[in-house]
Amino acid sequence: MSPKPMVRPGGRSARVQESVHATVRALVGEVGRDALTVPMVAARAGVTPSTIYRRWGDLQELLSDVAVERLRPEADPADLGSLRADLDAWAEQFVDEMASPPGRAYIRDALLGDPDGTNAGRCSAYAAEQIDVVLARAVQRGEPVPETELLIDRVVAPIMYRILFRPGRLDAAYARELVTNAVCAQQAEAGAHPTRAAAPRRSKKKPDN
Amino acid sequence: MSPKPMVRPGGRSARVQESVHATVRALVGEVGRDALTVPMVAARAGVTPSTIYRRWGDLQELLSDVAVERLRPEADPADLGSLRADLDAWAEQFVDEMASPPGRAYIRDALLGDPDGTNAGRCSAYAAEQIDVVLARAVQRGEPVPETELLIDRVVAPIMYRILFRPGRLDAAYARELVTNAVCAQQAEAGAHPTRAAAPRRSKKKPDN
């Protein structure tokens, strides 16, 4: 059967959506996020304010949509030959992107204008997909791999917690440390019983500033 | 030369602040958060809207202030006789409070109107203080204790990540599992290099509750 006409993904609606999104991206760079207003975006995008209010509700939901787009990864993680190397590289890049001032702003925006948690769930899915790609490659190589959930709990969650709640305590070395702990936990788990109990070998906690 | 008349913590300002906070708490219960408006709060609190706009900027920052107040723990965690029991109980209560619909709403509000991250940092500090109380008691008992940072990374961060990004995948069993993994990690670390073992005064017995 042909696609249902529930929503209209193409034609004018799509053009309006793209124009508004592009305008938001441009204006955020020009006048800053705080100075943005719906009428301003509407005027620049060649649209009436009521269109934006009806489609997005308010400025926060619009910013949330734009932020999720920007948070979507553009490419698969690099293949460096081993699980450990891939995870290290991915975690470092993740921290670089997410902990940067614009990254933090996007994360905040994505969470804020998101009453039902849809956009937040999408962000989390992006990270999970990237991790799954790395893990699938490791499986191909015959390496033992941890579960995606473990990596989300041990690597992604601490990074995001710091970004949201403790600005400043975050760098590449910390990201590598998290990966080390997670991988060690997985190895211990493989060697021991198949529960999720974990016993990392090393854990040097050196809180910086 | 008068070094400190920077702000006015007492007198009318304090009364206004308390009145506005109380009004917000009352109105959130009556009409719901979404129906709240600054003029509505101002009228009920016996204050002019411009006062609120000048002191808090906008409704989001006001809600953030109120949310942080509500997120502050009222009492120290219960003393159940052992580190493991205390952590289990605390983590379960933490999940109960934070993952409940009102808890999620407060967390969102606290993060929402918080441009400089002050309120977010305060939330994180609350959890750290509670954990520190539990750890200090364990040290008194002579138990080996993990570092606060480890517990934040392994227990608090995954819980908050799920609350914010993956609504629904959260319960008491998961909280206990996180505590188990964190405590096991700490024990493995202590076995590897015994660094910070507090001088055990006397090993108290471990009552069941």
Next chain:
DNA sequence: TCCTAGAAGCAACAAAATCGCATTAAGGTG
């Protein structure tokens, strides 16, 4: 080609946020 319904435009209206200025009252000073 015609039909239908979702989406956008338009304009009047309602509500909010902002700003200048007058007034009040904390907190320090002599």
Next chain:
DNA sequence: CACCTTAATGCGATTTTGTTGCTTCTAGGA
């Protein structure tokens, strides 16, 4: 205690933003 300074509030005019009913347009299907 009287007085002074000034942050904080009150008040009203003004600007800006958000809402709503209705019309017009157009993508997608018959």
